[in-house]
Amino acid sequence: MAEAHTIQVDIVSAEGELFSGAATMVFAPASQGDLGIAPRHAPLLTLLKAGEVTVQTPEGERHHFFVGGGALEVQPNKVTVLADTAIRAKDLDEAAALEAKQRAEEALKDKSGHIDQAQALAELARAAAQLKLIERLRKIRS
Amino acid sequence: MPGTKEIRTKIASVKSTQKITKAMQMVATSKMRRAQDRMKLARPYAQKMRNVIGHLTEANPDYRHPFLLEREPKAVGIVVISTDRGLAGGLNANIFKRVIFLMREWQQKGAQVSLCVIGSKGLAFFRRLGVPILANVSGLGDRPHIKDLIGSVKVMLDAYTEGKIDRVFMVNAKFVNTMTQQPVVEQLLPVQPVDTEGLQEHWDYIYEPDAKDILDGLLMRYVESQVYQGAVENVASEMAARMVAMKSASDNAGNLIGELQLIYNKARQAAITKELSEIVGGAAAV
Numbered sequence: 001m002a003e004a005h006t007i008q009v010d011i012v013s014a015e016g017e018l019f020s021g022a023a024t025m026v027f028a029p030a031s032q033g034d035l036g037i038a039p040r041h042a043p044l045l046t047l048l049k050a051g052e053v054t055v056q057t058p059e060g061e062r063h064h065f066f067v068g069g070g071a072l073e074v075q076p077n078k079v080t081v082l083a084d085t086a087i088r089a090k091d092l093d094e095a096a097a098l099e100a101k102q103r104a105e106e107a108l109k110d111k112s113g114h115i116d117q118a119q120a121l122a123e124l125a126r127a128a129a130q131l132k133l134i135e136r137l138r139k140i141r142s
Numbered sequence: 143m144p145g146t147k148e149i150r151t152k153i154a155s156v157k158s159t160q161k162i163t164k165a166m167q168m169v170a171t172s173k174m175r176r177a178q179d180r181m182k183l184a185r186p187y188a189q190k191m192r193n194v195i196g197h198l199t200e201a202n203p204d205y206r207h208p209f210l211l212e213r214e215p216k217a218v219g220i221v222v223i224s225t226d227r228g229l230a231g232g233l234n235a236n237i238f239k240r241v242i243f244l245m246r247e248w249q250q251k252g253a254q255v256s257l258c259v260i261g262s263k264g265l266a267f268f269r270r271l272g273v274p275i276l277a278n279v280s281g282l283g284d285r286p287h288i289k290d291l292i293g294s295v296k297v298m299l300d301a302y303t304e305g306k307i308d309r310v311f312m313v314n315a316k317f318v319n320t321m322t323q324q325p326v327v328e329q330l331l332p333v334q335p336v337d338t339e340g341l342q343e344h345w346d347y348i349y350e351p352d353a354k355d356i357l358d359g360l361l362m363r364y365v366e367s368q369v370y371q372g373a374v375e376n377v378a379s380e381m382a383a384r385m386v387a388m389k390s391a392s393d394n395a396g397n398l399i400g401e402l403q404l405i406y407n408k409a410r411q412a413a414i415t416k417e418l419s420e421i422v423g424g425a426a427a428v
Contacts, residue, residue, distance in 0.1 A: 013187060031350070071363070082187065093292055
């Protein structure tokens, strides 16, 4: 019954898989307080806050992972950590949303915005190149 | 030799253009490979999240989340993912065409359309059309990060929660293979019911703190991860499209150089023949 003493752990984030393997114990910073999950833990679903997830492997090694938050799912034989790569907080998200909104508004309002400026610069560069070419052709002719 | 010098400089200029397009092609090739890897890396997260949400809806908590409920679509939001840079063949044009088609479709049904634009090419295009743009994020680079997308996704989610929009779609280029990238439409909100038939075991969870908070957090992250997946896939498509476009540009430059070389050789030959006949003519006169 070696299997009963370990639990499958997957730690994934949206930008990649961080860990996948067996463990004898998992510690995670749940939103209501730190949790320790042993094999055959009851099914549980909880949110995580920023902190460290520790995985203890059957070989006795300890792996530490920093998570910015996320969710933790415990199935009868499996633990899944859905980790955030970004630090999340309500006001931080709020600020990011505001920024995205402002960018759109500015772009709509400002007809001479930086995109037009970039376009104008590109046109200027093209015109300058053409002038240069004309000059060079003139030199060749004369 | 009049004319030959012009041809020579023309050849030199085409050659330097070819060098640039060749370099861009090679850069795009290596970037495409890395983007494909990131695409694969992002998959397990979305997959696992789908499973969790499937379990959650199956366990049937008393709380029905608005993100899961269908409502009468009076206004729709479209998240458009475009590139930041050009020279990627018809990639952006195809995406925009698909978006406009989708917009017409909903406008005919009497729904209002607003956009959330990711990528500066999309912003430049849709700004001219005069469609309301709720949020924008540009300059994500070749490695989009989920933290750069959170803000603009939240704007759409908030508008949905407040009832300003009733449905949210996402349009991005799907990476089929190196030669084909297809613009695809995906419905983000309401979240499409997750297929729970594949789940063999059913159980209810202990929720901590409660089902509502967890579902809130999960669904928000789920939508974000889908947009992230779309953005990464779009980068892979961009690189593939640029690779192909630059390859054909390099080939065209090669053909052009060949043709110019031929013209140059002919002109040179003609000049020599002319000179020779002049000398011969002069000698005969003497």
